[in-house]
Amino acid sequence: MEFQNIYTEKRVGSDKIPTGARSGFQRDFDRLIFSSAFRRLQNKTQVFPLPGTAFVHNRLTHSLEVASVGRSLGKMIGERISMDYKSGNDDAYEFYRYELANVIAAACLAHDIGNPAFGHSGEKAISSYFIENAHTQIEGQELIGFFNEKEWKDLTSFEGNANAVRVLTHSFKGRFQGGFGLTYTTIASILKYPCESTAVLKKYKHRKKYGFFQTEKETVEKIATELGMIPETNDPIVYKRHPFVYLVEAADDICYSIIDMEDAHRLGILPVETVRDAFIELINAIKPKGGEADKTLRYFKDIKDTNEAIAFVRARVINLLANAAVDVFYDNKEAILSGTFNDTLIDNIEGRTGALKTIQDISLHKIYGHDTVIQVEIAGYNVMSGLLQLFIPALLKEKPSHKEEKVLKLFPYQFTEFKDTSSKYEKVMNALDYLSGMTDEYATEIYRRLQGISIPRHG
Template identity: 70%
Template sequence: MQYDQLFTHKRVGSDKIPSGPRSGFQRDYDRLIFSSAFRRLQNKTQVFPLPGTAFVHNRLTHSLEVASVGRSLGKMTGERIASQFKHSNEEAYEFYKYELSNVLAAGCLAHDIGNPAFGHSGEKAISAYFVENAQAIIDGQELQNYFSENEWKDLCTFEGNANAIRILTHSFRGRFKGGFGLTYTTVASILKYPCESNAMDKGYKHRKKYGFFQSEKDTIKQLAWELNMLQESEQPVIYKRHPFVYLVEAADDICYSIVDMEDAQRLGILQKEEVVEAFMEVIRNINRPDENATKILGYFNDIKDTNEAIAFLRAKVINILANEAADVFIAQQDDILGGTFNNTLVDAIQDKCEALKKVQYLSRTKIYNHDTVLQIELAGYNVMSELLQLFIPALLKNKPSHREAIALKLFPYQFTEFEEKASPYEKVLSALDYLSGMTDEYATEIYRRLKGIVIPNHG
């Protein structure tokens, strides 16, 4: 891959390139931030259950912060890449100097947009439903036999990353062609796993999971062609990562690993001293010449408000890691462009920074296994499983029962493609579109109503 062939102003679902004071990449950002799919992230759990008293991050605030770091990474790397084209390619020079930051900010806004209610437990609940009910008989046929091998693999390993691509690019009923109509460049920046589900291989970072459903395969092929991405395999479809993915991924990795520590301190899961020690170790271990650990600690000690003091250190660590990630990207650019860089930027930093491994260890042992986190996972798993048990058979039956027919009437219009001539796979995706778009609160409320735990009213 070559830098001057990695971007395009072309958009999904349209051949028209808009004109005006805003660039197409700025329009991508604006379309995302004003979308209902993005707004719904405010009621989707990031790590901790949404609290009543202490403010912690949800998926919306997380995505906004990731976008901020992504924009910075775009400026840091973009200016260095732009210098390669200053006297040879004006279009590439202008893009990398002024627009890469907009692409990455937009990509960061969109990176979690496909996560269902209850996050990873919601993903696991969807997958488990199909695995556990593979032999369930619906209209005289086993559930698994309704689908092709590749379609079944999609359903049994439901993936929020692939769902994000679907939300952004699918032409939903009654909506615009091409979904959000984003540039191929922005969509490519969140395609972390550019392969289909039957090509997953944990030995490779770009195939650890999969990045698109069978329903979006043709869109991905078109995107890869427009952006000159390296194809690893035609059958199954596998591409090498687009280079911008590494920067969006780094912004996400930096934010969630560091900000989760801040939230855990606010909630009393980690003590102030634990967080301070972990953050200062990272600062000393990386030892950037422009960030003096002694001065940073001096400023920290002058801040008497505990939460504000931790926030100051968090900001310093994020800035240091962002600069390190930019340095790694430039240092490894030949391998990244050649499709041979089998790592993430943050993992590459961690390989030489033992202190960052300690942060990951604390997160894994004390945060992600905390009772409140496990409880929300279990609750979310149960809610999603029950809703699937109601919707999936109803969609596949030729003659749904009275109860099932009523359940199907709950689907918003844009998710009613099953009313038209659709394959079983497309019908099931309609249910997953509906379920994955729900917030934690809405999914719980629908569950309670359909189970008769509460009776809805018009008040």
């Protein structure tokens, strides 16, 4: 791959190049931020339950912050790359100077858009339903028997990253062709795992999970071909990552590893000293010279509001990590372009290993293991499993019961492709479309109603 050949304004669902003052990449950002799928992220858990007295991050605020960091990463690395084309390629110079930041920001907005309600617990619940019911009989046939090997692998390892590609590119019933109609470039930038589910191989970063369902395979192949992504294997399909993925991934890594600590302090789970010391240790590790940590501590002591003081140190940490990530990208650009960079930018920041491990250990034991987090995970697991128990048999049966016919009537129009296809896999994907689009609150409420725990009322 070469930097001048890895971007295009061609869109999914249309090969027309937009005209006007806004570039195609700016349009991507605007389409995402005004979409209902993006708005629904405000009621999807990031880590903590959403309390009424202390505002913490949900998927929407996380995505906005990742987009802010991503825009900065795109701007900084774009300016460096643009200088290589200043005298020889006007188009490449303009793209990297002015548009790469828009691409990365848009991709960052979209990176969590496929996450189901209850986040990773929701993913696990969907996967576990199929694993645990593999041999359940439905009209005389085992559940597993309705699907081929690749389809079954998709269902038993449901992946939010793959679902994001589906949400953004699938032509849902009654909706526009090509889904959101985003540029190939933005879609490629969220393909963190550019392989299908049967190709997962955890020792490789780009195959640690999978990035698209069987239903979107042709779309991904078209995007990869257009952008010159390097094919690794044809069956199963595996590509090397698109270079812009590393910037989106870095923005996400920077935000979630740092901001969860800030939220834990706001909720009283972690004392101010623990968070402050972990952040200062990281500053010292990234920039040991120049007295950066000492200067940050002096400012910290001057801020009497502890929430604001922690926010100040957090901002310094994010700024240092972003600048260091840009250096890693540029220093390794040849390996990134050739597909041989099997790592993340954050993992290659010099000196940061021990300090980030401290933060990761605190997060694992003090934050992610907190009882309220575990309670939400268990509740989400039960809600998602319970809804699947209602939806899946109803979709797969040739002769659904009276109750199951009523269940199918609940599906919104855009998720009723099951009426027009004989593919059992595509029918089930409609259930996952409906379920994964739900917010935590809506999934809980619909579960309570369908289980008879609460009775809906008109008006």
